[in-house]
Amino acid sequence: MKPLRALCIVVIIDVLGFGVLIPLIPYMAIRYGAPPELNTPILGIYSLCQLLAAPLWGRLSDRYGRRPILLSSMLGACGSYLILAFTHSLAALFLSRALAGFMAGNLAAAMAYASDISAPADRAKTMGMVGAAIGVGFMLGPLVGGALAGEHLQTANFLRPALLSACLSVVAMMLVLFMLPESRGRAQRCERAGAPGSAQPRAAERVPAWQLLRLLPGLRLLALATLLVTFSQSTLESIFAIWAVDRYHVGPRTIGVTFFVLAIVAVAAQGGLVRTLAPRFGEHRLALAGIGAYVIGLVTVAYGPDLALVIVGLVLCGLGAGLFNPSGAALASHQAQAYNRGAIMGVYQAGTSSARVISPFVSGWVYTRLGPGAPYLLAALVTLQAAWCVLGARSVAAAETVRREATQRP
Secondary structure, three states: OOHHHHHHHHHHHHHHHHHHOOOOHHHHHHHOOOOHHHHHHHHHHHHHHHHHHHHHHHHHHHHHOHHHHHHHHHHHHHHHHHHHHOOOOHHHHHHHHHHHHHOOOHHHHHHHHHHHOOOHHHHHHHHHHHHHHHHHHHHHHHHHHHHHHOOOHHHOOOHHHHHHHHHHHHHHHHHHHHHOOOOOOHHHHHOOOOOOOOHHHHHHHOOOOOHHHHHOHHHHHHHHHHHHHHHHHHHHHHHHHHHHHHHHOOOHHHHHHHHHHHHHHHHHHHHHHHHHHHHHHOHHHHHHHHHHHHHHHHHHHHHOOOHHHHHHHHHHHHHHHHHHHHHHHHHHHOOOOOOOHHHHHHHHHHHHHHHHHHHHHHHHHHHHHHOOOHHHHHHHHHHHOHHHHHHHHHHHHHHHHHHHHHHHOO
16 A cells, blocks of 8 residues: 555544544533633643644654654553543543643654655645545544534533544554554664765754744744644634534534534545645645635634524635645645654644644633634634735745755856
């Protein structure tokens, strides 16, 4: 089996296990007595730990290979799901999410793997396929989790979905072991860019992951852009279940179906539109289009007077995510060299994690203090600023191209 196809299968199964629990965590917190301002930080603790660990996982994947990091992160996820399966308290719920976040090196390693096996010209397509695989997992996961849990909070079953997630992690580990070849062999992990004996590449490899943001202005702008866009995605994910319960009195099953529809649009955009449109319009324009669609979608959800318009808004949000996520990841991967792709993607992924730390701590408070539509409007305003970051990254890339051409002239 081709490595890219095997990687996509692994990612689908791994993310499916994660996605099964997405619609359930807020309901578990509600059952254990958490108010909205405490409910959403339970989602944020996962991202806080992921933020701290993502650059480390990226560095380790550059040094030891992608497969060991994928296996380690999946093992940690399996342990967190088992804790979640048998928890009956908020403390254990926090512990489970913290462990899952700290061990979440899988997506950064998967993106680095995809970058390893793709040519620069095909990177947006490859990232789009991996993004579509992630989207499939997120699409099916909430639907399965909601179906297993049931519709009513009082009788919802959280044991079966958590055990299923643990089993899916084990399956993903087996697939990595037997189907996914290492994308960076021993020689590649030991190689140094540039002429033999040159000290510059070795010094570059010793640069701490966070220092890459200082050294690479394009990466800094792209990481900020993904932070701002992911802020809106995380706001939607963290507050939507609470908002839907208060406004429409629905349970986990309905929320699962809603996230299923949202993910279908994102998957279609990542697996189809991005692959078709990226060669024609470029990643920068697709990223800007994704930002615009997400902003319009959030405003529609906030002001939609009925469920039909809310669904239209969610579709626009799914389209925005489907256009921006693979385009942003492809642009970030262009900042990397062969020896530091894992570190670059780990730092870029840290931008995503940062937003998922900030948003849950903000969205619950805003929802309680300013009203149900306020978190979506705040997210729209924040996400709109990402357009300036993408435009700035495009200017940096253009300046780098001019400088490179000038140095190559005789």
